[in-house]
Amino acid sequence: MAADILLFQATYVPVGKDQIQHIEIARDIATYFNHTFGTTFTLPEYVIQEEGAILPGLDGRKMSKSYGNVIPLFAEKEKLRKLILKIKTDSSLPNEPKELETLFTIYKEFATEDEIQSMREKYETGIGWGDVKKELFRVIDRELAGPREKYVMYMNEPNLLYVALEKGAERARTMAKVNLAEIKKRIGFERGH
Known part of the structure; x- marks a missing residue:
């Protein structure tokens, strides 16, 4: 999870209360890396929607x-x-x-x-x-x-969905490639050197 958050430079990450520790781990990794190799990663913040997170279902119990x-x-x-x-x-x-x-x-x-x-x-x-x-x-x-x-x-029209997913995946690959190149450069692990 930390790799997904940090590689894409996430600023705010919506999580449930039980997932806060994942964001804290990602922040610890980013802080250590930034301190060691220079500012590279954004320090992510978690966002929890306090009110309305659990809706009642048809019978009044938690919707499930x-x-x-x-x-x-x-x-x-x-x-x-x-x-x-x-x-x-x-x-x-x-x-x-x-x-x-x-x-x-x-x-x-x-x-x-x-x-x-x-x-x-x-x-x-x-x-x-x-x-x-x-x-x-x-x-x-x-x-x-x-x-x-x-x-x-x-x-x-499921093809419309697949096209949208493919566009999103391509954008993610491009962003990841740029960020990964910067990470490799920071740690001195570039091709040809």
């Missing part, structure tokens, strides 16, 4: 394939709507105030700040679960419509 409670991001619109309608809720009546729970937790990840505030107020005044689910579907569908179209396009 092994629990069978996932909401597939690229599900067809109607399937997505049906899945959202299946999300478990408590038995409070429509006009009773609601506790912020599974639906709201998911809603926050897709809604705007104004929408979140408005929904919070609706919870306090007693919005019905059916209405919350309709709103949840609306914001999820709005945010995922564009990515869903791209997903369908790539699934229907």
Whole structure:
């Protein structure tokens, strides 16, 4: 992992809390190399998304394939709507105030700040679960419509995906070659010398 990070001069690396040590190892290697051979590597920083990292699934537990409670991001619109309608809720009546729970937790990840505030107020005044689910579907569908179209396009035209992957691989090879040449130069391991 350190080689992948350092070879491509990564500045920020998104990781889970359990992967921070990998970034720290990469930083230690880069610091040692830079001190010994001159500044060559960028010191990477880790980035952890604190809030919203774990979403609840259809049953309120942590969303997981092994629990069978996932909401597939690229599900067809109607399937997505049906899945959202299946999300478990408590038995409070429509006009009773609601506790912020599974639906709201998911809603926050897709809604705007104004929408979140408005929904919070609706919870306090007693919005019905059916209405919350309709709103949840609306914001999820709005945010995922564009990515869903791209997903369908790539699934229907896999060659487009392979072309994009090949372009990315070529860019990565070029960058790695340049950086590797600089590393070899710094340590005195150049061809022909």
